[in-house]
């Protein structure tokens with residue numbers, strides 16, 4: 082059975098003038114256990130909206146989300162999220178930030194065990210030296226690592242990431258991608274990630290789901306990335322299959338779902 | 346050498362020296378025959394020897410001497426009618442401290458409630474909007490009538506003027522916690538009480554502190570006027586009393602002291618704010 086079922090989900094927002102804007106139009110997608118899915122699409126097409134619906138932060142106008150068979154009615158410990166803007170609480174140290182999440186997921190466990198889990202999670206992303214530091218004392222890449230550690234620390238079934246590396250430079254981004262792949266492979270976590278970086282999507286995904294341009298975005302096309310793992314970043318750049326995926330995705334984004342101003 | 350001159354404090358010092366020089370010049374040069382209005386004024390003010398003085402405004406030297414005298418006798422308390430200036434300042438600061446603390450104790454919890462429950466905010470907002478623009482001194486007669494005690498009335502006035510900025514900034518700070526931090530609480534299932542104490546409160550601390558800073562400034566502003574109207578001690582009373590005695594030099598010394606203490610209060614609260622606010 083699929084880990085995550087997105088079933089006929091539509092979402093409309095009511096804007097200030099009271100007009101309804103249909104952002105997502107009947108999206109359906111089944112995501113298998115330990116599958117890595119990337120959502121790709123133009124800015125404003127509704128990727129974050131879809132991810133927030135899966136997280137339980139937004140209620141869809143119609144349709145439903147099922148996670149491991151149970152209908153999602155709000156956020157839950159089996160779904161963790163890595164936010165685009167790292168979203169660390171600046172008044173807590175790194176380990177306190179992770180601890181805050183761990184404490185809720187393993188309620189009732191002794192304090193020493195919770196602390197231990199929080200520290201282990203930071204070690205997992207190679208941040209043992211930053212345990213007692215405050216977010217303002219560490220770099221952007223390290224902050225995002227803490228965000229990833231916090232999400233994995235609660236041992237979620239499904240991990241949701243909303244453009245987690247968007248604000249990072251290319252080198253930092255690659256090392257964080259490697260880190261993510263390593264942890265996902267050992268924990269067998271199911272992943273849904275939003276990205277606007279085609280190479281990132283190809284490097285990480287088992288499947289790439291492209292949304293058509295909004296409003297009323299639908300699933301435009303799905304690619305199954307068959308490139309075997311472990312994937313080598315360098316070899317990937319000249320891999321025939323990968324070049325084909327990249328070309329098709331680019332064609333989809335710029336021809337099938339062009340920017341509104343390009344279409345006219 | 347020249348680049349030294351460009352430093353702002355050099356310019357400030359130059360302006361200060363220039364100001365003192367012009368002041369000294371204006372107050373020491375004999376202005377010829379006293380004009381009619383001045384003579385009239387001197388008579389009204391009960392000063393018979395007006396003709397001997399170049400000006401009613403004392404010279405910087407006279408003010409400095411008076412300042413020295415006041416400070417030398419700052420701690421006098423043997424004669425209750427002739428209290429040292431330090432005691433007046435202590436009275437004023439004590440009233441401000443009490444009124445401000447009361448305001449803080451009311452404004453922060455109430456602001457928190459208003460920020461957390463928008464319905465409460467909307468219900469109380471009309472009252473806040475109407476009461477906030479009222480000059481605190483407008484409450485004075487009512488306060489004197491109600492409390493029948495000038496000290497309690499001044500403290501009440503300070504409370505009234507200090508409560509609004511802290512109330513509004515606490516409510517705003519609590520209500521406008523960044524969406525990403527609220528989402529952290531929701532995604533990881535932080536329970537309500539822990540969410541309020543460990544997310545909402547720390548997030549609103551900078552706003553609360555800036556409200557406190559505005560409030561203490563206004564309170565120090567208002568205490569002088571409040572004491573002029575309704576007190577028998579304090580720096581406001583002192584200034585008014587010296588005015589009645591036509592001790593203009595004393596008034597000027599007191600004004601400088603009021604300014605200095607106001608500045609010190611602001612700097613202290615700013616430091617506290619920097620110490621307690623989170624960094625990003």
Ligand SMILES: Nc1ncnc2c1ncn2[C@@H]1O[C@H](COP(=O)(O)OP(=O)(O)O)[C@@H](O)[C@H]1O
Pocket residue numbers: 094095096104122123124125126127128129130131295
């Ligand atoms: N809370 C909201 N209220 C009204 N409109 C919204 C809201 N959130 C998103 N939208 C609209 O929905 C569309 C999709 O937004 P979003 O999911 O953030 O796009 P993406 O993440 O793909 O860039 C946009 O047109 C946006 O303006």
Ligand SMILES: [Mg+2]
Pocket residue numbers: 128129130
């Ligand atoms: Mg987005």
